[in-house]
Amino acid sequence: MSLSNISIDGPRLLADLHRLRQFGIHKTGVHRPTYSEPDMQSRNWIADRMREAGLTPVIDGIGNVIGRGPGDGPRFLLGSHSETQNHAGWLDGALGVMYAIEVARALGHGVDVACWADEEGHYAAFPGSRSFIGELPDTEIAAARNRYDGTPLPDALAAAGLAGKPRARVEPGRYRGYLEAHIEQGDDLERRGLRLGIVTSIVAIWQFRLTFTGIQNHAGTTRMAIRKDAGLALAKLVVEIDRRFPAVAGPRSVWTTGRITLDPGAASIIPGGAEMLFQLRDSDPAVLERMQAELAAIVADSNRGPCEVTLHAMSRGVPKLMDEAIQNALAQAAERIAPGQSQHMPSGAGHDAQLLAKVMPAGMLFVPSIGGISHHWSEDTAEADIVLGCQVMAAAVADLLAAT
Numbered sequence: 001m002s003l004s005n006i007s008i009d010g011p012r013l014l015a016d017l018h019r020l021r022q023f024g025i026h027k028t029g030v031h032r033p034t035y036s037e038p039d040m041q042s043r044n045w046i047a048d049r050m051r052e053a054g055l056t057p058v059i060d061g062i063g064n065v066i067g068r069g070p071g072d073g074p075r076f077l078l079g080s081h082s083e084t085q086n087h088a089g090w091l092d093g094a095l096g097v098m099y100a101i102e103v104a105r106a107l108g109h110g111v112d113v114a115c116w117a118d119e120e121g122h123y124a125a126f127p128g129s130r131s132f133i134g135e136l137p138d139t140e141i142a143a144a145r146n147r148y149d150g151t152p153l154p155d156a157l158a159a160a161g162l163a164g165k166p167r168a169r170v171e172p173g174r175y176r177g178y179l180e181a182h183i184e185q186g187d188d189l190e191r192r193g194l195r196l197g198i199v200t201s202i203v204a205i206w207q208f209r210l211t212f213t214g215i216q217n218h219a220g221t222t223r224m225a226i227r228k229d230a231g232l233a234l235a236k237l238v239v240e241i242d243r244r245f246p247a248v249a250g251p252r253s254v255w256t257t258g259r260i261t262l263d264p265g266a267a268s269i270i271p272g273g274a275e276m277l278f279q280l281r282d283s284d285p286a287v288l289e290r291m292q293a294e295l296a297a298i299v300a301d302s303n304r305g306p307c308e309v310t311l312h313a314m315s316r317g318v319p320k321l322m323d324e325a326i327q328n329a330l331a332q333a334a335e336r337i338a339p340g341q342s343q344h345m346p347s348g349a350g351h352d353a354q355l356l357a358k359v360m361p362a363g364m365l366f367v368p369s370i371g372g373i374s375h376h377w378s379e380d381t382a383e384a385d386i387v388l389g390c391q392v393m394a395a396a397v398a399d400l401l402a403a404t
């Protein structure tokens, strides 16, 4: 069999994606939070599709659906996640899971499929893929709660019928690598008129908490000249970041003040305390260091004002580089099937691939998001792009298998 002749079934892939959208359908999107009834129904449906594809599926104790193919030859693990953010899109995660199953069907060998649990973080950060690589301790499961309604994770697992089930662990030496396809969730491909993104790295996220201490007082009787307004100090600092960061940031750096709280937070009270959560993302640690140094300098300047500001680094992640050989296979397949329509690019969002990259070579393929919209029910990708991405992934996996 000539490997470059591997051909996926586009109409079958699209039909399966549209069927998967029915689990928790919301407008044109999906509401399928982790371990909810539609989530568990969809996981069982995905397990059935794996079985049809000749794989042996198990739903494990954290909700991962792992479908193992027959035989012991060289193989790749393909997958993504199937739950969604609340009232979000139909392709975020689902696309990569159905690509994996379609590639398994097209190739007929050399592929295991993973459908990870809770990549969207309803309960924890990447618990499914972390469990699979052995980095999710039982103590963390015991302590984790749903971030919206506080449900303890053990209760959610029990309600989903997963209590006491063993958790699947990666089998050392079984895989040549991991591939995950995903929608881009940004507009870079679309604005360049391209249809495929070969991911070079997954950016690191550095998160900080800034705490402002002033003096709480009466909003009517306290003269402006003597106020120590923690909220005002915070607002000025946010503006200062926006003014000074472009000089130290890289071309794809992003920074976000995602949450601001004022204490006590009332109309007639000068805030005595304020807090902001601030996040940096880039794929170059040197750029992240530069931005952190500038942030510290901005905080030092702010401390010359009436309020005290402290900067606390909550987490400083490491960028995850995608494997060169997998990138090359994806690029060559893309060039063969859709010449001139792909580019290499970093991923600004986190993905399960960054965890799998800790234990095996990993790669990712992006297809365009219409209007760059994701984490919203209107999220969409042109059907031709959906089919093209899967065809390229199948060809790349076939080439990689032939090369091992």
Ligand SMILES: [Zn+2]
Pocket: 081, 092, 093, 119, 182
């Ligand atoms: Zn996703």
